[in-house]
Amino acid sequence: MLSWLFNLEYKRRHLLDKAPEGPLREYLAKPFPDRNTPIDEALLLAMDFETSGLDAKNDHLLSVGYVTLQNNRVSLETAHHQIIHSKRDMSEDNVTIHHITHDQVAEGMTLPQAVEAILCQLQGKVLLAHHAAVEIGFLQQACRNLYGIAPVIPAIDTMQLARQRLERRQQPIKAHELRLFNLRKKYGLPRYQAHNALMDAIATAELFLAQLAHGNYRKPPPLRNFLLRP
Template identity: 40%
Template sequence: MVTWFADSLHRRRARAAQDARGPLARYYREPAPADSTPAGDLAVLALDLECTSLDLDSADILSIGWVPVQERRILLGRGRRVVVNPGREVGPNVTVHGLTDDVVAAGAPLPEAVEQMLHACSGRVLVAHHATIETTLLSRACELLYGAPFVPPVIDTLALQRRILGWHRGDQENTGLNLAAARGRYGLPRYAAHDALTDAIACAELFLAQLSHWGTSGGPTLRTLRLR
């Protein structure tokens, strides 16, 4: 099963690479970390999106925030937040993320923002909390812009927290598993939510705290941790 799991990601990346153009093609030319890489040695990119809606079928990306993590160190100086101009009004979700129409109107075009993200993610594992949002919207953007899906190795800190607690997918729904609550279990400070860079940093800190669940040596490999 582990062999199939690893091979599935490899095959999906290989298929996507065949069709990818431009920045996405360059992303696929950089090898992803091997599944045998110890977690403490991983190069990862903690990432968060803010979007117009939680309905992923209709949502547009409004901002992308990311911060690299290398050998259990968060590289704050290389963190970045890019506001994206979706070419339409923000809608009622403005009360959540605070990105008003005038702010996003001055934002970067989607191709520019996605290209920057792909460059930052090259050769790294993507780490996100409830990563389905990030992977769905970024993959759709890459298909639109570059002709192929975005298929990174992914560690989902929400899924990882569920495993640490011994919960199954249906247990308690996601109660106690949102980013703030998961951080609270490790005594991490509470940050204001729904800023993409702040949430990416918060996710990076949570990931490192979760790794402490296994200790500093003899811990898990990427194969153990990744979502798919």
């Protein structure tokens, strides 16, 4: 059953009728990429959030990084990194792990500005993320808080693709094997600076290209084969 694929567009149009004027409505007004588009032609936005925790309702965004991907190429000229303003105190663990200082957060872009920029970048694209539930969850929660509506977000999850590959081979799955760093190592990709939103976004984009290259496809599969099911 592929009804969930049709539901993405149905939900987009349904939410468009409810969305207030502004960034969310503009995002929803743009149709999603056709599910039958060859994956190498689909326009993707690799994105990563650095957050104060994993609870989208109670934790907050610290920074976002994103870069576009199309035609088997990471477009580094589109790469962007932004620290997000917060009035809440950061824990020392957040400072140590993410290398973001209190002063940087105090001077960062406001959440409404950051969400507007993200929605603008996502228009007509598919989100690409590693453990995409984090990016989807935090973006939807931010939209609920700002606009009263959580958008539907078509996404590809590199962690889920790795899990499915192991399941097809009936191989045991160890949680640490699915981490971005370890999957990159498996594909012979270079080390990178973890816990930086932009570096993680680029690292995810490169991992996805490696996953495609090792898929042994006769021709590029359609986008629908990779979309994360809701």
